[in-house]
Amino acid sequence: MSILLVGYRGSGKTSIGKKLADRLWQPFVDTDDLIVRAAGRSIREIFADAGEESFRDLETEALRQALALKDHVISLGGGAVIREQNRKLIQDSGHRVIYLRCDPATLHQRIAADPATAANRPALTPSGGNLDEIKAILAQREPWYRQVMSAELEVTHLSIDDAVVYIVRLL
Secondary structure (H helix, E strand, O other), rough: EEEEOOOOOOOOOOHHHHHHHHOOOOOOEEHHHHHHHHHOOOOOHHHHHHHHHHHHHHHHHHHHHOOOOOOOOOEOOOOOOOOOOHHHHHOOOOOOOEEEOOHHHHHHHHHOHHHHHHHOOOOOOOOOOOOHHHHHHHHHHHHHHHHHHOOOEEEEOHHHHHHHHHHHHHH
């Protein structure tokens, strides 16, 4: 059984996932990395050149590949739950799914502090990644995160190491 981490961009899926994988002696996989490797360009470039629908097709394929892995810690892209088909794949996988919930203001601070975000990630609305955008998209996606989750962990005030401890307890 693998462990899937879901949540909004900036919730810590990758940083927590890498530490969790080390703690559990399991490989770590990030579906965004699978997409970038397969496409040979950044997610921002995929959105700009081919559009969101093409990106979502690549995301579904990366999700299928990742879900076939056993005994891995897998970080899913924040929008992986948008498609009903993807939610069904996640639910039917038999893997543990941890929703990393985080306050929108904290997400905004984390995203703004990460220089790689602007270079590699597209804005998701005309708002360009501001707090209002985060609140709106999170309100849309949160029911989907909860639909696929096995457990929810509030990570707003947790360090990466503390989050790993709590996730291990949830398993």
